[in-house]
Amino acid sequence: MRRAERVDRVGPSGIRKFFELAEEREDVISLGVGEPDFAAPWAAREAAIASLEAGKTSYTANRGLKELREEIADHVTRYGFSYDPDEEVLVTTGVSEAVDVALRAFVDPGDLVAVAQPAYISYEPGVVFAGGEVLPVPTREAEAFVLTYDALEEAGAAEASVLMLCYPNNPTGAVMSESEIEEVARFAREHDLLVLSDEIYADLTYEGEHASIAAREGMRERTIVFNGFSKAYAMTGLRLGYALGPASGIAAMNRIHQYSMLSAPTTAQHAALAALRDCQDDVEEMVSAFDRRRNYMLARFSEMGLPCFEAKGAFYLFPEVPGDDEAFAEGLLEERGVAVVPGSVFGEGGAGHLRVSYATGMRSLREAADRIEAYLNER
């Protein structure tokens, strides 16, 4: 079938290849998974079931259930900002939809979108589908994969109209402190950039507090924040996220959302409501389990002599490997049955690294670490 040119402007995802390789084998331990191994907290699942029993199967308001928006507005005050539930919150079908809608709402054909890299793999295609041009802004291991004023300047981000960033970061696990994020904010203010900040891993911050760019002075009016339920509440399959921003920005996004999505899945909205109200203890427990695994894997990498930057957020480590990362990952999968994702898949600054997800039980992590160690030793 004849297809639009934009489809061919983005290649198939580099992750796909490793997925296919991993599926061919039987005994694979996967550290390549970008979602929690936990099931969603039972109270959230139970609320979803109850909503179905009560026959709540119609559309909701475009922007999402009012109760949910109120609960979200209340919840996010912990990040040091506040949003009006009626005007400044949009409930979406995952952060995925929020990102897509935002890019379409704020990027005109030919606009330059600066993307801090290594980055989650959907941003670049999202920009392309919106008709924009991606300007990669590399972050470096030597700077703990933090986005800096200088890096933005060097990459020419002053020419961009939008800046897309994600901290805590997928794939590096990097977080940014308040003073570090302030440098980025300063750049955005000076060069009048609109900022799209994907903070889906905000609650998975293991040392210190999450610092949002939207909470910096003069940033609220130029920032859209994305967050959701996939990671902290282990609700990936329920497909629910939200965007926060000034009323005019959220209205622009809602213009697209109301036509392309109508409303986010109703059942998931009921689950999300219960998640915010009743599942904070579950989140705390998952976070401390992730933290123990993070420590464990960092210790194992250090013991086996694999240099690894000390990631403080999300559920990824980003160790450095000898030689070509893709060849290393392929060899590791073929010879030892451990699946990881080569860092080069995530754009500039990713080459020579592996993304290792520790969203997997301790037993598998132990076995996988043993296998990685054996693989390293025989090379």
Place this chain on the structure above:
Amino acid sequence: MDASRELLEALRENARTGTADLARQLGMSEEAVADGIAALEDEGVVCGYQAIVNWEKTDEERALAAVELNVTLDRETGYEEIAMRIARFPQVTDLRLVSGDFDFLMLVEADTVREISRFVSEKVAPVPEVTQTVTHFVMDTYKERGIELRDGHDDDRLSVSP
């Protein structure tokens, strides 16, 4: 959270995790972990470690019962004295003072239902302060101490995802 609280949490998740692994998980030295465990045990915070057994998967017969106990107190005998008299029987696995219609909730384990019946009628009921016993034999166990005894949820995630 302080170090001993973190240690406690890690032990509660899996008490069999070795000292070296606990040290890695908690970012502590092995020595600190060993000392921390020793302190928790000495202070009586950690009272023991046990396997949670699904007896259905063994060839052994196992009988369990939850027993409600009512007691009378007098000036010389309080709940504590009565409790200790009962708790010392090895058949009693759990004993708790509870609010509501009865005083103690006692869990009993033995090889057979008959053994439990005999234990309750011959050892517990005759205790002078015990005025009433109601025995509920356990017919099935679904969850014990936070662990579901049915098979857990399968990992049906895609093996590699963004």
